[in-house]
Amino acid sequence: MESIVEHTMLYDFYGELLTAHQKQIYELYLDDLSLSEIAEETGTSRQAVHDLIKRCNKILGGYEDKLGLVAKFTAAKEKADEIRRLANEDTSGNPVIRDIERLSEEMLDSF
DSSP states (O other): OOSHHHHHHHHHHHGGGSOHHHHHHHHHHHTTOOHHHHHHHHTSOHHHHHHHHHHHHHHHHHHHHHHOHHHHHHHHHHHHHHHHHHHHHOOSOOHHHHHHHHHHHHHHHHO
16 A cells, blocks of 8 residues: 555554554645655654654554455445446336435445
8 A cells, every 4th residue: 555545544544543643743744744844843853754654654554454444444435336326227216226326325425
């Protein structure tokens, strides 16, 4: 996992398991601040920021490897989207299909 979106998802799921200091630095990183900007704002060195972000990525990735919550969430979201798509294709006007479509849209909105 390397993209900022993937890092953000990992943080959303497992960020509360980081220390307060790790969370502070990692949030600035996710806000797209440079290492130098983060170092200046937190009163640490650029190298310390780099090392901490790298360590956080490893920690968060380890949680995902063990728990798989992001993968499960992504799979559930894709299935709910597929259900919605299939329900939208139905032209019979069947009220059960409309209920399925409504529920799948509610599921997607809750993500």
